[in-house]
Structure formats: structure tokens, C-alpha cells
Amino acid sequence: MPMKGRGTSDLREIDRWDHGVGWLAHPDETMQRASHAVEVDGDVWVFDPVDAPGVDDLFAEFGDVAGVVVGLDRHKRDSAAIANRHEAPVYVASWMTDVADELDAPVERFGADLADSGFEAFRLVDRSVPPWQEVGFYHDEYDLLVVPETVGTVDYFCARGEHLGVHPMLRPFPPRRVLSRYDPERLLVGHGEGVPTDAGDKLRTALGNARRNLPSAYFRAFTSMLSN
Secondary structure (H helix, E strand, C coil): CCCCCCCCCCCEEEEEECCEEEEECCCCCCCCEEEEEEEECCEEEEECCCCCCCHHHHHHCCCEEEEEECCECCCCCCHHHHHHHCCCCEEEECCCCCCHHHCCCCEEEECCECCCCCEEEEEEEEEECCEEEEEEEEECCCCEEEECCCEECCHHHCCCCCCCEECCCCCCCCCHHHHCCCCCCEEEECECCCECCCHHHHHHHHHHCCCCCHHHHHHHHHHHHHCC
16 A cells, blocks of 8 residues: 555545535545545635545535635645636645745635634644644634644554544644644544544543553554555
8 A cells, every 4th residue: 555645546535524525535545645625604615635536526515615725834735736726725824934835826824714714723833843834723613623634543643542643743742732722523634534523532532642652653653654
């Protein structure tokens, strides 16, 4: 199984709910890069997308694309291509560096709110060593939290027995303080399927176990890399 899929493949839907849907553009890749479309008042907001045949049909079920959002500095992915196809801008946090200049599409900056989407945007990780700039998003009406990278459900994020885990590089010092402000029902992540119910409890468990389960998580991540 390759770390990252290339070319085209049949997407797999994940995280379908009344106001959105997610997809894996390359279901057989180890990284399990997840992308999401969320509908707010007939507008579709697309988060960290990887393009694939059929994604435009997914968007059309919910409305017109209002914007494509980059939630992590490394998640430019196919945001420019999808934004240009739908004549929509790419949204990048005002404090993110070296991201907007690499996007061949119109760019809009945002601060504490993601335009008029209803999403609160907050600085989740901002560090230079290792380089990491990540924005989290919370929608109060939907009780929905979007976390692009800090936590995920894919195998190499999780220690044995975990279903939601902290990214291996953040396990020693996870951003507990900023995430503890939120108690969402639903969680969408950038790697793997999301958590559709009781996400707040599962998030607190993942953060609380981050250091305790670190040896098991590192062993599992290492063996996952070796198998590719």
C-alpha cells in the first residue's frame, strides 16, 4: 500500500451527514488523506481537498462552492485546482506564512471567523521547529469541530486500542489547552474517517492518553512506515 496515492482512483465517501460529506480520493493509500465539504445556508465550504473524479457531484448535492479552505500549511493539496474550477477563492488564515504565494488561485485571508460561513477559526498549532501552522474550525450551530492534522483516526496516528489519536509528532506536547475549549458532537479530521458522535469525550481521551500511549503509538507508526 503506497503512502500517498497518485493519479486517479475511485473515491470513497466518508462522514456523510445532513450538512456535508467527506471523501478519500485514494482509499488504498496509507496516509488516508481525508477531505470534507460542509454546507452552510446553501453554500459549500471545502476543507483541504484532494481532487478525484466525482467530487463535483458531491458538492452539487449540497449547493455551490463558496470557498476552499487550507487548514494546514502542508495541506495545499488540490485546493487551487478545485477553487478555480468552481470560480471560488482559496481561504488561508491571515497569520499563515508561505502558503498563499504557492497557490495558483485567488486567495482570501481570514482571521477569527471564516468569512460568513459560521465557522470560528482558531490558531491550533503555530511553530517553526518543526514547521507547523494549523487552523482549527468550530461551527456552534452544527456542534462540529474540524481538525486538519493534530488528531486523526488513521492507524499511524493511533496507539493500540485507540480509535482517535494525536499526531505522532505532537504526542509529547499536544495542544490540550486550546482544544479543551471545545466539546463537539461531531469531529472531522484530515486523515481517516471522522467521529460522528460524542466527539468531545473521545477527543479528551485522545489528548489525555497522548503521552501515556506514546511508546505504543510510535511503534505502530514505525511499523506502518516500514510496511510501505
